[in-house]
Amino acid sequence: MKAHVETVEPTVEQETAELQRLYADFASEHLVPLWTQLDELMPVSPAPAARPWVWRWSRLLPLAERAGALVPVGRGGERRAIALANPGLGGRPYATPTLWAAIQYLGPNETAPEHRHSQNAFRFVVEGEGVWTVVNGDPVRMSRGDLLLTPGWTFHGHHNVGDRPMAWIDGLDIPLAHYLDVGFFEFGADRLTNRATPDLSASERLWCHPGLRPLSGLQDTASSPIAAYRWPYTDRALREQLLLEEEGHAATVEPGHAAVRYVNPTTGGDVMPTIRAEFHRLRAGTETALRREVGSSVFQVFDGRGSVVLGGTEHELERGDLFVVPSWVPYALRAEQQLDLFRFSDAPVVERLHFARSRIEESQR
Amino acid sequence: MKAHVETVEPTVEQETAELQRLYADFASEHLVPLWTQLDELMPVSPAPAARPWVWRWSRLLPLAERAGALVPVGRGGERRAIALANPGLGGRPYATPTLWAAIQYLGPNETAPEHRHSQNAFRFVVEGEGVWTVVNGDPVRMSRGDLLLTPGWTFHGHHNVGDRPMAWIDGLDIPLAHYLDVGFFEFGADRLTNRATPDLSASERLWCHPGLRPLSGLQDTASSPIAAYRWPYTDRALREQLLLEEEGHAATVEPGHAAVRYVNPTTGGDVMPTIRAEFHRLRAGTETALRREVGSSVFQVFDGRGSVVLGGTEHELERGDLFVVPSWVPYALRAEQQLDLFRFSDAPVVERLHFARSRIEESQR
Amino acid sequence: MKAHVETVEPTVEQETAELQRLYADFASEHLVPLWTQLDELMPVSPAPAARPWVWRWSRLLPLAERAGALVPVGRGGERRAIALANPGLGGRPYATPTLWAAIQYLGPNETAPEHRHSQNAFRFVVEGEGVWTVVNGDPVRMSRGDLLLTPGWTFHGHHNVGDRPMAWIDGLDIPLAHYLDVGFFEFGADRLTNRATPDLSASERLWCHPGLRPLSGLQDTASSPIAAYRWPYTDRALREQLLLEEEGHAATVEPGHAAVRYVNPTTGGDVMPTIRAEFHRLRAGTETALRREVGSSVFQVFDGRGSVVLGGTEHELERGDLFVVPSWVPYALRAEQQLDLFRFSDAPVVERLHFARSRIEESQR
């Protein structure tokens, strides 16, 4: 703020021993004055410590494979998950201040034992198959393009029944829950409670009929009762939006940019109270507006090729690449080929606490 | 109420000319005393004027066909619709105090012109095909088993492009809107604004992907944005519930009784603010509990054979038959064969005004 | 609608015996065609049967006094209440299609026994004192200017502990509950459960502290937990609005027109699910805009002198006079002296069912 106004500068005379004594007495009483901290505490606009950053799938996957060879999975460590650690966040395993994003790796016949925790979690599968995640006893197949939910306090474990390893992305609100001191954790079965491998989970069979709600499920729930959002539905929804746009309907977010939000069918709102999940598709040649949004996001390229302009720097993007958009950092997407991106963010937190703002900038390109 | 307490009976002395003069003076001032009306106005439990009643499809359809031959459809009369007139409601075309239910009939190449009104409407198709309803310019195919919505103040018209006549059921809140004096009406195009006959409406292509919400549709709406709820989805949802029940899951309303509610995907609530729509399937041999519910319903048999015990009387049921359950009248369903029923009701009105009650009775059979 | 478009008139040829036979067959099957009824069923804008009407306090009160002399109050008749019967509503005791409004009269030492019902009720006191209403065992003093609530299914009775009779206005949703078939009724104690006469009810002592909510009352309730809204608060709120307006603040509805809505402090919404209650004060010389609103209202003049233009006719108004504004009938108020009006309406019904509309007309005066 100093740049913008004439401040009341303390005079040299005030910088006396008396003031130093006062500050020392503050410290010994566990007190801190506002006037020496204001600029950092209350900036003119969000000044995130988290940095815009890109992680390459081509570097992540080999490291996960090496971990698969060296580190067992099982009770105690619980998961063979390797987290993105935003370089602005002091080495902690936080992709953004609120969000955890990790690559998880499970070898053939391996099992990640059951547990539950307050933290909300999902998996998104950029490639591979062969793993079932068991959510409160309901086995859920994991396949490319699927979003799988394990909302807070649902028991869950994973097992690979295939003969090939599988890797996917985990997203959680671990940093938020840690920050707010709200997390509880409980171990479940070491082996999974249900080792069946059905094509569809019970939750999908009960809930995945568009516009239909079972009368046995009339109570609204804080998180979605759908354990798996399948790729064929997502793909079709996006394809239809682009076709509808071609036919003259108002179906897309902006020209050439189709997008869906994964929602809780009992409310029409976000899948979980702290995490928003979306899928975006850009027609080849499309460039989005340059946006700023309060709150932080993680994107993963699902398919195609293009780039992101992120805080003024352009980064090429390929399948599996992950990037982070911290709060209020301007970003735009550009599609060379049709570009498919999965996105998750802390937008529900920002919106529920009434801090949401966004702005579309004049393009700087 | 007189049966339950000793009342303060007016004495013979009070039944004097003086009292008669008072009552006459009330009348001339447009006043009515409570004490002479209380029993009728405020009964111990709902005492509906509407009667439980069954209309036979085998009688309705031939009458609709005769109307098709004799009565043109077009501007002014607007629709060739023949309404169920509950025998307890004084000859008015009201299936229940709040609900309109009619059979509508459209011959080959006929058009019902566009209009809009505050009243909420739907169609449900028990048989046939060949008609498209055009809702705010979006053509919507009508086929057996589909539920089609035209919420309040959406323009809509119908045209039959086939070479056979088609009949279906209309449901509206006409009586309620008339009672509350809330209705507006406006004519639209005489010919339809869009004569295309696509397999899927734009609304379905945008909205009918389970658990996915378009980012272009993030504003919640009072009524569902889905114009058509297709039979294959409904059928599959019900089939899965019965299968899940067999596998030991809690998926049905009661043993052998699967049911879905049609919902607004932006909220998870009812499709329209005044009308609830549901579909029920009973496994062959199932008999439901005997229920009383505040609020009134209309059922139509979609398929199968069975019966309903309605206010103490059992009625055989066949495909297309319609019956009315007035408020607080006990009813139970019995399936000889697998029995499929469409249901609509004024439950959203009752619930939004906080009058809902229900009770399961000990069976009387 | 016929006035507005060229209709498809049935030809003379169609008016044959065949058509007559069809209509007769409809009737015997309890069916009614839409095309002969549309104009009345679905008018271009609300065409209420209820009529704008004014009842004079100077006529009502003497009639109530005569009833006090002739008709006992007690179990069976329950209340000595004389209802406004809108001349458009066929002699039924309905002020509007949804609302009951009555003058209730209780002589010295008389008791109206306890009962409860689904119907929501309130009393508003235009003059007098000496009666306590006991709501779920909590005695509530009734004084001039107070609004007293007895929401659906709360036990309530009244007793006059003074040596003078007292009259007041009752408002209920009796017609709505009767129409919807939602009403239950139960007798309570013949004598009152609590004959104390405290200045303030327990409900007020717990809830009437602005902006403060007891931690023992954190569960939201469908109706307000406040049993009495006291005149001194209402008066002060209105006085402050007019003063704030003079000081340049945006505090009034329109210039010279102060107004408050009585609300449920657990939600900020209407006091009961079906009834809105408001108080309006017009500065001397103020004339309001000419408004149309969907839904029906009853006003009572609390103090002052002025007039209402109601459906094109101007009526002089004095203390205690009651008038009805049916749906969509234009009305404007004019204050000769400062004019205070109590108002209640079915607006919550109209709004919850998404039928609300309003319009300000160009003045016609």
Next chain:
Amino acid sequence: MKAHVETVEPTVEQETAELQRLYADFASEHLVPLWTQLDELMPVSPAPAARPWVWRWSRLLPLAERAGALVPVGRGGERRAIALANPGLGGRPYATPTLWAAIQYLGPNETAPEHRHSQNAFRFVVEGEGVWTVVNGDPVRMSRGDLLLTPGWTFHGHHNVGDRPMAWIDGLDIPLAHYLDVGFFEFGADRLTNRATPDLSASERLWCHPGLRPLSGLQDTASSPIAAYRWPYTDRALREQLLLEEEGHAATVEPGHAAVRYVNPTTGGDVMPTIRAEFHRLRAGTETALRREVGSSVFQVFDGRGSVVLGGTEHELERGDLFVVPSWVPYALRAEQQLDLFRFSDAPVVERLHFARSRIEESQR
């Protein structure tokens, strides 16, 4: 978690150079494995870094007075506020992870200039008078026992018109806004926009009438429109709860423990989206249950004498003392004399994100 189960310990063989190389490669790619961090990241129950702590008013006030003599107040530093720095939170000026609590001090004739920020703020006055805070142009008197709100993005400044200094408590969500990167800040007028010193603010005159809502304020707001919650109302509400309890009503939280929540009258919910404010009164001799709650709180003793058992340690409490209860730390209050406490917390954050839990422990005393 290690204490509770047999974990899969990495073998000595695995602690090879290969694993070290893998970990080094993780680090250079900004990756962190879960399995080495799980215990700290996801504890069995909340393990807050923040510590239970007590600050003594007798130490705070003299330090604030010394700051008054040495540090000017004005543009740039903005406020002479001295923040509680929880000793567990690394020297940052955070009372808890989410909440800022400071003593602010303003000398005679001093002005704290106007600004606004996304952060939600309130002041609570434990003693003194003479300062007006000007909120969006509305001057608000500050007196002992008052709670004064300046919700996010409202302009506000303070000026002391008396001849004595005044000190009070500021509460904000600064740490939360900083953590989430959601804060914006804007300077306003250097001198205040309105230097009037009315007894009541316009906001109070419009909104502080129990159960009454101005028709000019029908739009719900995220934060309360009431700028000042006055002590006489709070005191009376608490006094009535204790009296009602004596008379046999269910009015208190637990025996001898009266409490009110300050609420937004447009919704009945918390005063601001991120901060809950309450006032608690314990009858002399009362001891509360030992509670654990998810989320963090700050208490200030307003009057009386007693103690708090906080994380197993008992602390004597006197007027003005502040203490912090971190998440899930058990606490109980004990009143020697009647004990009055103001409390604020991040409970709305915890509840809106669906992380709330609480537990009453068997007493350990």
